[in-house]
Amino acid sequence: MAAKGSFFRSVLMQMIIAGFIALLGPGLWNANNSLGAGGALEPYLKTLIAGTLGWSIYSAALYQNNRYGTEWFVILGAVICGISAGLYWAAEGAIVLSYPQHAMRGRYLALWLGFKNSGQLIGGAINLGLNATNAAAGKVSYVTILVFVALQAVAAFLSFLLSPPEKAVRSDGTKIVVDAPTPAKEQLRRLWKTVSTREIGLLLPIFFSCWFYWGYASTFLTLYFSVRARALASFLSAITGTLACVLFGIFLDSDKLTIKTRLRYGFIASAGPFTLLWIWVMVVQHGFEVQKPATLDWSSPGFGRAFGVYIMLQTIGNLVQNYLYFLVGTIGDGTGELSRYTGLLRGVESWGQCASFGISSSKFSPFYTTVINVVFWTLSLIPAVASIWKIEGRKELPSETASDVAVDEKIEPTSKV
Template sequence: MKGPTTWLLQSAPHSVEPSEVEIPTGWRYKKLKLGPITLPWYASPESQLILVSFVCFLCPGMFNAINGLGGGGQLDENAYAASASNSALYATFAVVGFFAGTVTNAMGIRFALSFGGLGYCVYISALLCWNHTRNFGYVVFAGVLLGCCAGILWSAQGAIMMSYPPEKLKGRFISWFWIIFNLGAVIGSLVSLGLNIHEDHDGTVSDGTYIGILVLTFLGACLSWMLVDAKHVVRRDGSRIILMKHPTWKTEILGLWETLWNEPYIILLFPMFFASNWFYTYQFNCVNLAQFNVRTRALNNTLYWLAQMFGALIFGFALDFPNIRRTTRAKAAWVIMFVLTFAVWGGGYVFQRRYTRTRPKDGTDDPVNGYDWGSNGYVGPMFLYICYGFYDAAWQTCVYWFMGAISNNSRKLANFAGFYKGIQSAGAAISWRLDWVKKPYMNLFTSCWVLLAGSLVIALPVMILKIKDTVPVEEDLKFTDETIEDVIGHRVSDESPEKEKV
């Protein structure tokens, strides 16, 4: 891709002896030791990824915690407001997501993440307001605003997660992020569980839950300003995220088009993108909200996000397994996901046959409130819900890893992340709308299963033909103005001209 950009190529894999590595001086590059453990310096990819993870821990993590309760924590008859808001959110996100990489490239990481975090504050405040005023307009407005904010936040996050690490660590970076991010949803769910633990009947979560989560999302928006600019980030081998000066909106938008034109194979992953958030509506509203009382929903939510952490850990490290070729790992991941799709959703089909919208509490020992964690027969549905969480983390981790395995070009990966979140959100918007208009539960379930299995089949050629053991530098440079020397050379910014040997 031609033209200047604030995001450029990750340096190519190359070996550097520890004695040859040169790191700038300054507080950003000071190592800290905790006993035998040496922590990475502040401006390292690892530290920056952890910071971004905690921003997402506090913002989308808390959003997931409240939405995982079903209906935004509302009673079933009031869940339409949350469904309407989420439909507006994801419809907006779908449009913004396509251009979010461009916006992030032009505005910078810190501003993008801070702006994105504020949208989550407004969304939670709208749910709190709905508890008292039933202001439907504000709830929908908050969804639209959050769609704009979240699109930009996730594009910035995706660019860092996929382009900062070296090729051999991409799976681990993805798993680290996913674990910390989902820890936010776990803690948010535990807060909700603690505040509602004595509520053994179906009901709306307390005001204290919304207020606590509102404060946490605001802290997340503030935390983003602790990140350093990409120009200061230095990897362990001394290489940098190389920057071009003076980006323009025109060149960034043209770069978005050129990504599609020059890399058309990415279209084969679009169905996987589309399916990746489609099932949330079904799981949160058609299972958790429909079948359980409020305190059990909070418990299920906690277990769901804990399962996501374990799923990300297992798949992230497995995808980076060093003794197996990356091409083999890609094919194995596809096979495992295909088997998991039929195993998990096959179990879901057995459970879904037990109830409908007109008989939502069938199969429980409490036909009014649904399952409580003390109910007979609760263990089976609980285990199914845990499997849903594990499957989600496996899916998301694999999709990110597939994209990261295709390229090391951070500008291209920022656009990939924008496509991913935009198309993902288009699917989510449709799914939330279908629940809003009360489509049968079985119809929504079937759509989830068919989309997931079908998208895997469509994506298979990418696993077979496009993913390689390593991405040659020349291939990443094919549509850029950069040279190999630009990519593999170590550059030090004018602000830190001095170096020290490490």
């Protein structure tokens, strides 16, 4: 058990701090994008500190564009944010997956995602409060984005509160495995070896397609909804996404099922509804192609049907994110390995998100965008199933104690790849 008075060093405290950073950084960034069009028409810890700096710069660029129409700063801010976010995601993934013992990883992931979604919830509340009287289409108040800039700047200071892995204390007394530093050339070799394995290599397509819906979702809000309806969407989708992830996290940590069973059922429970949802999305979008509706406000006829599309996309999309994090955390252990795995997950899915926004920012038909989403997502399920159905359990680390193994006594040996 953790030593008395060591709560500040506990895994729970580390996850709370990481959660607040996620709330202020990517969480508020998500809130910005939930408005549609951004509201307009150890080395791991050091890396995390550097990775928190880009969010506020990007939001400042959005403020400049919203108020003064400056476009070049948005491009520069996006580049800075992209580089910064890459550093942040690799470090963040190592922390949220390697700090908790495996038997509690699903719950801690849900806690972290809950904080992250709370950023969107708080941002949505700010959006709603400042734009509640705006029932027309168009851009949000620039004050909304200015508030985001101030809040996101706090994230960098919070990152200094995180404990390095050797000082963090797990409740069961097991140690956090810290890989020795390796040269960049060796890291590249290991990265290539990782993507060449059956387990990870076959998951790359679903990493790409799991966030590909974001560009469409943002465009969907911008084209069809009023400013205050977009703010309401940002607020409500955070609540539904958080509740769904909490319940899902409890299931993923259930010791009544083997890891293999949880991985398979978890995949069906997240990917299955997401697949079915796209049928509804295509039906609704096709109707809008036939007859584009007037700007939808919460008092408009047909608002609930279209609004539900966005809420469900974000809610089930969060479940898919939660599952994929749990999956890569099951395949690998150790901070270095998990940094590579989560770096690949976040990097490839961001590549998909970037491609999605690129398509959606053009004059390309939203209906054909949904078709592309369906094709990418459906094709990615095939290699994902081939990978997940071969995973038997997780790697056992030398530093794990008998008590830790006892907690997961149902785990079967991992398969060789």
